[in-house]
Amino acid sequence: MEHLDFIIKNGNVVLPQGVEETDIGVKDGKIVVIQKDLTTKADRIWDAKNQYIFPGMIDVHVHFSEPGREYWEGFHTGSMMMAAGGCTTYFDMPLNGIPSTVNVEALDQKVEIGNQKSFVDFGLWGGLVPGNESDLEAMAESGVIGFKAFLSTTGNKEFESADDITLLNGMKIIAELGKVLALHSESAPLTNWLKAEKEKAGAFGADDYLETRPIIAEVEAVERALCYAELTGCPLHFVHISSALAIEKIEEAKRRGMDVTVETCPHYLLYNHDHLKELGSVAKCAPPLREKAEQQKLISLVIDQKFDMISSDHSPCTYDLKDPNVYNLFEAWGGISGGQFSLLSMIELALQHNVPFETIAQLTSSAPAERFGLSDRKGKIVEGADADFAIVTIEETFTVSKENFLAKHKESLYIGHTFPCKVVGTINRGKVVYQDGKILAEQAGGKWVKPNKYAAVK
Structure with a gap:
């Protein structure tokens, strides 16, 4: 066999059919051979004895706020954080940047920034907002993953929620384009009315916030969208x-x-409403963390594979928007910062509940790739695919601290949490971008990835 660029030897490789101790050979950023006891010479060999080789995570839901709000989180710090968590491809959502990604001009601007700054590969969502229906086709042809809309009030004047007519018009166009519409599904009429009732009563605490975003508000929005x-x-x-x-x-x-298809996030599985009551704004998100009994139901649903995939919904902001001393919890930013910890969270749950690692790989990598048109090159450790790997040990723990959390702002619900596993390396298209707690900047070279056309259509 020809000389290889890279060989990972002796690893417990998480293949689609199960975990197998074998070697992986890489050439020109692609997996070219999976074979035990590879003897081919290579420029670099990684001895992965007692380590697990997962396909690199594909996180379909992150919020990097560049351009316009890079001081919240941008592609540089955001992608470093993702790499540190074993993520080799992420999809950036269209809101929070200025301009939001609601037309092809804004998309082109974001592509240029991402290609310059991202340490790992990335895809981009376009937005569906009132008045931009005529922009959807150009964004689809340019290569967006799909489109995102809100059924609840966004609080973001650059990215307004979609009214029913916008939804219907947009859905018709998106269907014709062979794309997917991603939805934040909470009923704006219900949540806004409940919030106004609480404000009239001067009730601004953790229990009050939970009561303004009840399960029925999520269910009503889901049912309407399905109709x-x-x-x-x-x-x-x-x-x-x-x-x-x-x-x-x-x-x-x-x-x-x-x-x-449907996703949930690790914070709904590891945390519950008690943490919002205890920690305040750092644990505020929308939908909110649920009561412990609901949390246990969600864990069971993940184990039973009722969720198609797991994403982080990494949603950072500046410290002042997460001030733990804020009196009115409704005024705090409603998002969890934690994109670095999704794969670790799922491995923790797998170890606790005896979930096969290949199921975790399905939830975190292969299912996203299949749904969003990347399965020809990403999502599985198979010959011919991109050499994207997360190398994990379960012989060491990892305690989250402000020093090892690589996001721009260090306020996170995960600070202090100890995972029973650790990411020791992340490889993106054959290049080691993260190793032993450090980003290898000289190896970085993330690029924009586009989906196969019409991949969403069954």
């Missing part, structure tokens, strides 16, 4: 679903043959 999708034929992806009842509605739609 519109059934009418228009639009493929849907529900983001950060936080309740078992919403999953029940989505499961019913799948049984009817609808083209629907």
Whole structure:
């Protein structure tokens, strides 16, 4: 066999069919051979004895706020953080930047920035907002992963929630384009009315916040979206679903043959409403962390593979927006900063509940690749795929601190949490970008990845 660029030897490789101790040979950024006891010479050899080789995580839901709000989080720090967590491809959401990604000009601007600054590969979502329906086709042709819309009030004047007519018009167009519509599904009428009631009562605490975003608000939005999708034929992806009842509605739609996928996030699995009461704004997100009983239901649903995939919904902000001393919790930023810890969180759950590692690889890598048109090159450790790997040990623990959390701002619900596992290396298209706690900047070279055309259509 020809000389190789890179060989990973003796690793416990998480293959689609199970974990196997074998070697992986890499040439020109691609996996060219998976074979035990490879003897081919290589420029570099990584001895992965007692380590697990996962396919690099594909995180379909992160918020890097560049351009315009890079001081919240940008591609440079954000991608370093993702690499430190074993993520080799992430999809950046279209809001929070200025301008938001709601037309091809804004998309081109973001592509240029990402190609210059990202340490690992990335995809980009486009937005569906009132008035931009005529911009969807150009963004689709340029290579967006899909489109994102909100059914709840965004609090972001650059990216407004979609009213029902916008949704219907947008869904019709997105279906014709062969793309997916991702939805933040909480009912704006319900959540806004409940919030106004609390404000009139002067009630601004953790319990009050939870009561303004009840499970019924998520379920109503999910059901409405499913009705519109059934009418228009639009493929849907529900983001950060936080309740078992919403999953029940989505499961019913799948049984009817609808083209629907769903994600949840690690913070809904590792944390619950008690943490919001204890920690305050650092644990505030939307939908909110649920009561402990609901948290346990979500864990069971993950184990039973009722969720299609796991994403971080990494949603950072500056310290003042997460001030733990804020009196009115409604005024704090509603997002969890923690994109670095998604794969570790899922491995923790796997170890606790005897979930096979190949199931974790499905949730964190192969399912996202298949859904969003990257499965020809990403998502699985197979010959011909990109050499994207997360190398993990379960012989060491990892305690999150402000020093080893690589996001721009260090306020995170995960600070102080100890994982029973550790990412020791991240390899993106054959290049080691993270090793032993350090980003290897000279190896960085993330690039924009586009989906296969019409990959979402079954």
